Amino acid sequence: MLSKYPGAVFRGALSGAARRAIPASFLSLRIALPLAMAFSLGLSLAVHQEACAQTDDEQTVKAIFDERLTSGEMYYLLEDLCKNIGPRLSGSEGAERAVTWAKEVMEGYGFDRVYLQEVMVPHWERGNPEQVRIVDVEGGMIALNALAIGGSVPTAPAGITAPVVVVHSIEEVEELGREAVEGKIVFYNRAFDQTVIGTGAGYGGAVTQRFAGPSQAAKFGAVGVVIRSVASNFDDAPHTGGLSYLEDVERIPAAALGFQSADRLVEVLEVQPDARLYMHLSSKWHPDALSHNVIGEIRGSERPDEIILVGGHLDSWDVAEGAHDDGAGTVHSIGVLRTFQKLGIRPRHTIRAVLFMNEENGLRGGLKYAEAAKESGEKHLIALESDAGGFSPRGFGASVDDDVLERFRSWLPLFPQNTISYVNKGGGGADIGPLRRETGTPTIGYIPDSQRAFDYHHAPTDVFETVNRRELELGGASIATLIYLIDKYGLRDEKAQ
Ligand SMILES: [Zn+2]
Structure with a gap:
């Protein structure tokens, strides 16, 4: 209990003054009783003081919580x-x-x-609503829910259309190499780790694809990037966030897809590996x-x-x-x-x-x-x-x-x-x-x-x-x-x- 209240008077009062002041020889029967009484008085005073310190803090904490919860x-x-x-x-x-x-x-x-x-x-501005669509092999379009990643450069005014390569990490881009990546849109499809109880760690595990993914893809000749949103739930709201372009690498446009939109893209690519993606971003950097x-x-x-x-x-x-x-x-x-x-x-x-x-x-x-x-x-x-x-x-x-x-x-x-x-x-x-x-x-x-x-x-x-x-x-x-x-x-x- 003592360590709970480092500022309390109690600690010094009992261990110092009271104990040291009682030599063993004094403990005759004649004085034992009054001493015991005095000691117990001192003790009860000290206990009282501690109790007050406790009560002060407990009362203040209760007042803080009461105020916030009621107002x-x-x-x-x-x-x-x-x-x-x-x-x-x-x-x-x-x-x-x-x-x-x-x-x-x-x-x-x-x-x-x-x-x-x-x-x-x-000062970065998103511009007009983003358009990201799957263009299937017959030319059919499937609109996806997407947001430009914060800081992304825009696409060309007419947008870009390119085949897609799916990866699950920035390392995988390097393993695939330029041959597999050049001229394509890289789709980072790493999902949020649902097995981690502290979701901050789940986020931390997947966020690299948003932050560093675009420059990594550009290094190997990609023309654009989409990512599965770094999010713990299963709706279709895309989650933006920041990216960081490397200084000496071409800046390519990047967007985040909603969870269900990312699933849709996976499904289509499974049956039509040659399906392409259309992206139109009109973001802008100001001074x-x-x-x-x-x-x-x-x-x-x-x-x-x-x-x-x-x-x-x-x-x-x-x-x-x-x-x-x-x-x-x-x-x-x-x-x-x-x-x-x-x-x-x-x-x-x-x-x-x-x-x-x-x-x-x-x-x-x-x-x-x-x-x-x-x-x-x-x-x-x-x-x-x-x-x-x-x-x-x-x-x-x-x-x-x-x-x-x-x-x-x-x-x-x-x-x-x-x-x-x-x-x-x-x-x-x-x-x-x-x-x-x-x-x-x-x-x-x-x-x-x-x-x-x-x-x-x-x-x-x-x-x-x-x-x-x-x-x-x-x-x-x-x-x-x-x-x-x-x-x-x-x-x-x-x-x-
Ligand atoms: Zn914040």
Whole structure:
């Protein structure tokens, strides 16, 4: 029980003063009784003090959860972001409206300081709806559900038509070689591994085909790429995401197919290996655009120069409301400040919510923030990111030293059952990665349940209606609880810091 509350008075009081003050020779019958009484009084005082410390934290944690579950305030904020701002890809008008929205929301709450941090971001536009069709050997057409992969170059204005070669990995392209690939459209058909329980790993296993597949195919003379969407479910919504072209390789157009569309293509190619694919993409690159990270903070009462950062990213893909990715992280971050404010919790350290711009296709906001923090020498005690959706809380992952990890784990009993039940070693987020690398700031990632995350991820189906109010608010309350405990007790006993 003791280790649960590292800040409690109890530990020092009993083990130090009381025990050492009792030499054995004093323990005669005459004084044994009064001593025992005094001792028991001291003990009960110490126990009382511990009980109070417990009660304080338990009461505060309950207040945090009660507030979030009853007000649902962050859920309605998310609805506003999704329905009144909507898609907000970097450089777009939607992204700029989101910046204004976030600034006004935090100013409206009256946080101590709300400001923008300038950052130049890439500006890619999808253009007209994509057309991808199977052209069968008799010339018949079968339309497929497809989205250009973010960052893809367009096809020629009339589109391209080419035979298809099916592969399951980027290595297979190399094994097949130029002879099999040249002049063709490479179809990366690797499916999401359904046997992995943590779907992040399933995603990680298949995402290379989206990210690195186009340049790999181009190296061997391919004229285009389609991929089976990197998604965990079986509907026909295509899932976009970013790609990375190699510098010295020709840039070829690339699109993601819905799961059922990918199945259709497989079926047709099985009976007609000579069937071709028609692709028409009209995407466009514009010059970099000026945008902003949006930052709000509550100033610390004791250590204002030490920052506890809680963040998510404000941008989303252009085809979605970005409810889970990362509207949830956006309102989780604002929600920590808002919850402290509503409950009258005055933090000791400065609590800073950072809504990063451009996580999805460039990470410029995270890079800019880290560069500025390094330059100014600002001290970040720790940074937490929520970018895994608005689903039920499960745990945290923390890239911290082992003693700090143990301290976090000692707080687990304070979280209500069925919320946070573990703290893994290792964790953070894309946006706070650069801060860690540049300044050595320890990082934490919020881990919600992942079973539905990749059903919606980067797809038009990532909409507000898929967010459950209680799940979203439980996540926000869990994050606010961890921030509250870190602020109160620090990462280590402060004398040792
Ligand atoms: Zn995200």
